[in-house]
Amino acid sequence: MENSGGIQASLGGRYAIALFELARDGKALDSVAQSLATLKAAIAQSADLKALTTSPVVGREAAGRAISAVATKLRLDSLTTKFLGVLAHNRRLSQTGSVIRAFETLLSAHRGEARAEITSAHPLSRSQVTALGTQLKARAGRDVALDLKVDPAIMGGLVVKLGSQMIDSSIRTRLNTLAQAMKG
Incomplete structure (x- = not known):
């Protein structure tokens, strides 16, 4: 897969590449893209959700439970939900915005x-x-x-x-x- 150096160089970009490849291999690109669009809109509208994804104070377990509840409430697909759990576990929820942007870029390139x-x-x-x-x-x-x-x-x-x-x-x-x- 052709990736731009800018996407590969960033932490969020590396996570986005991993998510993109998992979604592509699982033939779930459209459902993951829809879930990420839903999550992006929710973060833009909710100060609490934005705080959850950016706060360094929230612990791994608390962030994992909270993001799982958010994913259920937003009806995100299972791959995106698991992926967000990995971000929470690795204390990388702050990268959510850059992951979404990089995923969108990868998806657009894939679609031409x-x-x-x-x-x-x-x-x-x-x-x-x-x-x-x-x-x-x-x-x-x-x-x-x-x-x-x-x-x-x-x-x-x-x-x-x-x-x-x-x-x-x-x-x-x-x-x-x-x-x-x-x-x-």
């Missing part, structure tokens, strides 16, 4: 997709996401997996990262550019 990170000031509607996906597919020349983020600090517009390209049409950047020009 490009990945695009879209940051908006407000959540995008389904039709906006569809239109944006169509535009990016035309630009990239292949399917594009979208990773949507909301950051009110950009005030409006979008910041799109597609591979090594970045398109920043945010109001914050435009105001900063205007401020620099006025100093000038």
Whole structure:
């Protein structure tokens, strides 16, 4: 399997490669990807879950029990649940975010997709996401997996990262550019 050096070099990346290979060999890529997306959304919405995954104070056994309960509540697949148990046992729950990002990158490469990170000031509607996906597919020349983020600090517009390209049409950047020009 072709892996980028950046993914292999990071601790979260090595865990993601292991999870990806287990999922691929077990023909469970889609279920693991869905479980990780569910977990990612839950971490973004729950301060308590985020604290569980980032706190160095929580012990191995307590973290294992807590993450098992979370996995059951979120109805995560068995491979992802076991994997999270390994992260808890190894005191690596803090790597959960980087594991999810690296897994998404590996999955996109496996599917022949490009990945695009879209940051908006407000959540995008389904039709906006569809239109944006169509535009990016035309630009990239292949399917594009979208990773949507909301950051009110950009005030409006979008910041799109597609591979090594970045398109920043945010109001914050435009105001900063205007401020620099006025100093000038």
